[in-house]
Amino acid sequence: MLLERLIQIPVVVTTILLLVVGYLVVIERLLNRLPHHRQAKLRPWLWLTPALIFLSVFLLYPMLNTIYLSLLDAKSELFVGFENFTDIVSDATTRNALSNTLIWLVWFTSIVVLLGLLMTVLSEKVAYEHLIKMIMFLPMAISFVAAGVIWKFMFDYQPATRPQTGTLNAIWTSLIPNGEPQPWLINPLTNTPVLIFVAIWIFAGFCMVILSAGLKGIPSEIQESARIDGANEWQSFIYITLPLLSPTIAVVATTMLINALKAFDIVYVLTNGNYNTDVIATRMYKELFTAHDFGRASAIAVVLLLATLPIIAFNIRQYRQREANL
C-alpha cells in the first residue's frame, strides 16, 4: 500500500498539472481561430470557467440551499417564513453570541492587522528579518488539535496550594505579590480577550506574510527617491509606502474581518462557548449538531452572510476608486 501511494502521488500531480495547463492551451488554440473581437469577448469567460464551476457547485449552491433552509422549520419540512430569524433575534443566548462576535470583529481585526503591519514594516529594518517572520509564522503551521494542548499549557489553572503548571499563571503568581492563580478561560472578564489573543497569535503571521509579499512588490526605487527628496523614514512610510500598500492592507483586513465573523475552532476547542464566550459560529454549530435545528442553523448562517455585505461594499468602493485613479 505504501509503495502504491508513493507511485500514485507523482502520477496524480502530473496528471492534474497536464489537465489544468492543457485546458488553457486548448482554449487559447480555439480562441485564436476566432476573429479578434469575438476572442476578446469570449476569452475572459473561458479563463473563468473552471473556477466558476467549482465556486457554483461547492459554495454558491450550498449557500442558496442554506438561504432556502433558513425559511423552513427545524426538520426542513414546513415553510415558516422568517420565524427562524425572529427566534434567533429574540433568543438571549444568540444575542449574547452576536455581541461577542462584535467584540471579536473590533478587537481581533484591528489588533491583528496593526500588529501584522507593524511587524512587517519594522522587521524590514533589522538583519534578523527571516527569524522574526519564521517565529510569527510558526503558529499557523500548528494544527488545531495541537493548539488545544499548547493553550492548555498556557492557561492551565492549579489551586494556589499546588505548583502552577500553566505558563500564564506561573508568571502571574510570581510577578504579582500574593497573586492568586486566575482561571483565565472561566472568568467572564478575561475569557473572550484570552480567546481573541489566541486567534491573534495564530493569524498575525498570516497577515505578516501577505503584507510583506505586498511590500516586496513596491519597487524600492520609489522609497529611495522619496528619501533623496528629504523625507524622513516616518514620512516616507506615511506618504509613500502606506498608500502603495493599501490594496494589500485591504485584502488582509477583509480576510481578517471574515475570520472574526467565522471564528469557531478556538472557541469550540477551549471553552465550547461556556462562560459567556459563545460566538455566532459556535451557536450555528450547536443549532446544527446538538439541537438538529436546520432552520435556525441556516438562519444564523444567513445572518453571517448579511454581516459581510458592508465588508463587500467597502471592497467595491475601493476598486471603483482605484480604477478611477488609474
Add this chain to the structure above:
Amino acid sequence: MKGLVKLFQIVVFILIFPSLSSVSMLAQEDSDSVAAAGTKALEIVGGEAIGGSVSMLGVLGGAELDAFLNIFVPFEDATGIHVEYESTRDIAAVLQTRLEGGNPPDIASNPGVGQMIAYANEGRMIELSQFLPEDNLSNYDPVLLETVGADGKIFNIFTAVNLAGLIWYNPNTYTGPNPPQTWEELQAWATETAATGTTPWCIGLESGAASGWPGLNWINDLVMNQLDSESYNQWWRGELSWTSPEIRQAYEMLGEIALDPQMVESGSTAVLATNFLNGGDGIFAEPPSCYLHNQASFYGAIATGNFPDLVPIEDINFFAFPSIDPAYANVRQVSGEVMGMFNDTPQSRALIQYFASTEAQTLMAETGIWLSASRAIPIEAYPSPFTQRAAEILSNAQTVYYNASGLMPQEMNAAFLSSILEYIQAPETLDTILTNLDSVREAAYR
C-alpha cells in the same frame, strides 16, 4: 538557507523512515477465550469465511482503541470480514452529516446514546432483535436494552461500559467509614474533617469542549439515590420538571460540597478550572489536600498514569456511592457506548451477533479497561483489580440505570452540561438555571 532546507529534509527522512519500515503487528494472545471467540465467529457466518468489510464509526483512540479492536481480531481471522474502524472525537457532527449526506457507516459505536435513540425513533436504524438470538439477548438487562431502543424494540447493544458513582480514596491516608453505609455517615465524617482544616473532597470539571461532565455523574448519583425508578425514567424522558424538588435538591447537595471551600479543595473556582484528569490528584499529594474523589471506573487508569508508583488496591481504591434514601439502596449507574447498525449487510449482522456473544464479551472483560454489560461474564474473567471490583459492585446492584444525561436528547444533554458549570459559577441563579432547563426540555423532546 539551502543548508537549512537540506537539514530539514534529513530530519524529515529520519523521522519518517522508522515508521515506514515498522511492520504493524497486533499482539495476540493465543488463549482459550480467543480461540472460543474465533469458533463462535465462524459459527455465526455459517462455518465459512464470507469476507468483505464493515465500517464502524466511534470515538476511541490510543491504547483503548487497540484493546477494543483486539476483540475483533478472532472475528476477522475466522470470517475474513475486515473491520474498518473510523475514529472521531466529534462523532455527533460526523455521524449526523454522514447520515444526512446518505453515506452512514455500517455501524456506529457511540457514547452519545441520546443521538442513537433519536435515530432509532426516526426509523433510520436497523432493528437488531430480528437477527440476534433470544438466548443471547437474555444475557442483558432487558430494561436497559429497552432503554436504549425504541418502541420496545432493540436497536442498540452495549459496548465499552463504565461504572460511574465510585468514590476513590487512598487507603494510606483515608480514615473515614469504609465503606460508608449511608451518605449521611460519609458526609458527617467529611464535615468533621473539614473542621480540622483539610478539605475532604476534590472535584475537577474542566474537560475542554466537554467541560462539566463529571458533574453530570454527580447529579445522577444524587438523583437516583433519592428517586423511585418510575420518576428516574420520567426525568430522562423529559416528563419530570427540572424545577421539581428532587432535582433541585440534587443540585443543592452538590453545591454543599462544590461551593464550600472547606469541603472541596480550593473552592468552586478550582472545581471549574481543574482538569478532570487532575481532579483527584490531591488524594495522592503529601500531605493529602483531599481524601475523596467521585469518578467512574476508568479513573484508576488516569490516577496510575499521573502517579506511576501507585499500587492498585494498596495505594488507590474505591467504594460505591453510599445510599441516601434506604428505600432505593444499592442503585448503580453505568455509562459508556452503544452500538447500532445503519446499513443492513451480512457482514454487519455478523459483527453485531459476534459482539453480543458471550465469547466476545469475555474478551471485552479481558481488556481490563471496560466492563461487559453481559450478565453471563463471571467476575473472574476480569484481569484488572479495578474492573473486577467494579464488575462485582455492578453484579450485586439492586437496580442498574443507564446514566440519565446520556439518554437525554443531545440538546437537553448539552443544556444539562452547561447548567452544572453555570450553577457552580453563580449558585444564586439556580432558579433561573432550572427554569431555563425546563424551556429547553420543551424544545428538545418535540
Add this chain to the structure above:
Amino acid sequence: MPRLMRRLPLHFLLIAICLVWIMPTTGLLVSSFRPASAVATSGWWTAFQSPMDFTLENYEQVLSRRNMDISFLNSLMITIPATVLPIMLAAYAAFAFAWMRFPGRDVLFTLVVGLLIVPLQMTLVPLLKLFNALGISGTFLAIWLAHTGFGLPFAIYLLRNFFAQLPREMFEAASLDGASAFTLFYRLTLPTSMPAIASLAIFQFMWVWNDLLAALIFLGGRRAVAPMTVTISNLVSSQGEGWQLLTSAAFISMLLPLAIYFSMQRYFVNGILTGSIKG
C-alpha cells in the same frame, strides 16, 4: 554606537513580541520531551532544573503508531493536488478579473469575495449528497474537489489584488510586441507575482494539511485513506489519556509545512519585479 542606541527600542520591541509569540510553542516542544506524569504535575519551565527528566518516548510512540506511515503519504496525496489545483484555477480567474474587460466583472468578483463567508459546516451535507450521487465519496477525488472549492475564493481574491498591482505599462509593452494572453500570463504575471503565489501556496498547503473535519466527512477515517490529522487525533483515548502524545505529534506534523516554508523562502524575499521595473 549612537545608531545602535537609537535603534535599541526597535530591537527591544521586536524581540519582546517574538518572545511572546514563541513561548507557547516552546512550552509544547519542551513538554514533548518530558514524561506525561511530569508534564501533568509541573510546569514545562521546571524541566531544566535537576533532576532533569527527558525522554524520547513520546516521539517513539507516535512514530511507531500503526498506520502513521501510510497516513503520512495519504496526507501528501490529499494535500499536493488540493494545493496545486485551486491555485492554478484561481490564477486563471484572477488574471481574467485583473486584466480582461467583460460585462459584470465587478459584480462577479464581489460575489466571489462574498463566498468567503460561507460556513464550511453548511456545505457538508449538500456536498456529501452530491459526492454520493457521483459515487466518489470516500475517494481522494472527493476531497481534492472539496478543498479546491473551499480554497478558491481566498485564492482568487488575493491573486487578483496582486495581479492588478502589476504595472500596466509592462503589459502594454508586451502586448505591443505581440505577446498572447497565454504568454502574458505564464511569462509575465506568474513570475512577477511569486511572493503572492508562494504565500498562497504555503497557506493552502497548511490548511489542507491540518484539516480534520473535511477529511472525516468526505474521505472517512478508513485506514487506507486516512490522513495524518485523523491518525494523530486517534492517538488520544476518549478519556483523554495519551494526550501527551499530541505534543510530539504536533511537531512531527509541523515538519513538512515548515520545510516547505523554508524552501520557498527565496520566493517570499524577492518578487522578480523588485528593482527591475521603474515606477
